[in-house]
Amino acid sequence: MNSPLHDLGHIDLHVAIERLKDGALLIDARPPAMFAQGHIKGAINLPIEVLEQHTLEVPAAGVVVYCAKGIRATTATQWFNQNGIVAVNAGAMVDCQPLIIEL
Numbered sequence: 001m002n003s004p005l006h007d008l009g010h011i012d013l014h015v016a017i018e019r020l021k022d023g024a025l026l027i028d029a030r031p032p033a034m035f036a037q038g039h040i041k042g043a044i045n046l047p048i049e050v051l052e053q054h055t056l057e058v059p060a061a062g063v064v065v066y067c068a069k070g071i072r073a074t075t076a077t078q079w080f081n082q083n084g085i086v087a088v089n090a091g092a093m094v095d096c097q098p099l100i101i102e103l
Contacts, residue, residue, distance in 0.1 A: 011090065011095075016090040024059060028043040030067045040066065058085050066092065
């Protein structure tokens, strides 16, 4: 039986880096308190619990989403894609070191 941590969808940091270089928004899907404790430079905080309540002006390059463990990022990425917004799942913040180095 797969746990949620083993079913995070496709995570591709190389695609995420290219999207960000093309102007994609970097979204941190964690709760505000976690975001306030530290986040990747340039990220905006958009917790998954409020996705449907916000209107974003999304660039053509779409969005790149990360969170603490990858679960929220997966959920948010799926929501964006289902709503016609190109989204890349960057997974867990601890695995996003290439994003930090490239940005």
